[in-house]
Amino acid sequence: MEPSGLRTPCSLLALVLLSALVLTPTLAIEVYTDREVYGTAGSRVTLSCSFWSxxxxxxxxxxxxxxxxxxxxEMYSIVHFAKGLSSIDAGIFKDRIEWVGSPKWxxxxxxxxxxxxxxxxxxxxxxxNPPDVVGKSSYVHLQVQEKGPARxxxxxxxxxxxxLALVIVVTILILLIRYCWLRRKARVQRELSALERGKLHKAKDSSKRSSRQTPILYAMLDQTRGKSSEKKAKGGIGDSRKDRK
Structure with missing residues (x-):
């Protein structure tokens, strides 16, 4: 027989291991769905459900x-998947529900x-997902609407x-018209300024020419005056000679 002193530590060790295995906490499986999904009468809708384990x-x-x-x-079971097979419960959604899930993903x-x-x-x-079976279900609310509001x-x-398209087109046309008007206005202003510069240039040229021609005119006038005075002097001398005779 083994001493009782050796039997007690072994029993305590086995008890600790057993309690650790039993009391080890397991992580709960988590399920995710949308909270609200909208559909139109006569169409189809996907109710997404994913999970983490x-x-x-x-x-x-x-x-x-x-x-x-x-x-x-009242709550109805409509779809059940197990052992790789899906089954659709006949009832409210008979021939209208399709399993599209993939538990591996x-x-x-x-x-x-x-x-x-x-x-x-x-x-x-x-x-x-045994042994992960602890967790809360997730729910999604389906709201079906008539086709009228959608149309x-x-x-x-x-x-x-x-x-909006008309507003954009009208705005572009206004900007183009304004651009063309400003461009034409600038061109007219350039032409007017060019004409004014040309007039000023001609006025300066004419003033220069007149300033150059003025001394010549004065000289010609002096010459004509001198000639007329000489003629008068000669005429006076001739008259005096005639008087003497």
């Missing part, structure tokens, strides 16, 4: 989608086709775009 993606991973209509407390999304106004409600995505919004957007 601290464990490797196992073959036992499972995904479940639930649906709760607005103004109702941490994607658990679905597509709802041919939306109806009665599809408004809350969709819940729940993912389990009205499209028409309004087109009208606004056309109005």
């Amino acid at each position: 601290s464990e490797w993606i196992s073959d036992d991973i499972s995904v479940t989608w639930h649906y709760q209509p607005d103004h109702s407390r 941490k994607d658990a999304s679905i597509v709802v086709h041919n939306l109806e106004l009665t599809d408004n409600g809350t969709f819940t995505c729940d993912v389990k 009205a919004g499209l028409i309004l957007g087109i009208i606004i775009a056309v109005a």
Whole structure:
């Protein structure tokens, strides 16, 4: 038999290891979805769901989608994925739901086709990846609208775009007209200034010519005056001689 003193430490060590394994905290799986998704009646919409797990993606991973209509407390299971296969529950969304997720890529999304106004409600995505099974589900609210508002919004957007385009075109035309007017005005001013400079130049030339011709005219006048005075003097001498005779 072993001494009781050796048996006690071994028992304590086993108890510590067992408690460590049992009490080791596990990380909770986290699921993410949009909070609100809008769709149009008759179209389709994708309800995205992704997740994060601290464990490797196992073959036992499972995904479940639930649906709760607005103004109702009842919840319906609509999609279930397990063991690599997806199953669509017949009911409200019969032949209108498609599984498009890929758990290996941490994607658990679905597509709802041919939306109806009665599809408004809350969709819940729940993912389990054993042994990581602790975590909260994530929900997304679907709001289906009629086609009328969408078309009205499209028409309004087109009208606004056309109005903005017209404003831009008119602004460009105004700027071009103003540019051409300013350019023409500058050209006219240059021509007028050139004409004024030409007139001033001609006036200066004429003044110079007149200043040059003035002494010549005075000299010619002096010569004519001298000649006339000489003629008068000669005429006076001739008259005096005649008187003497």
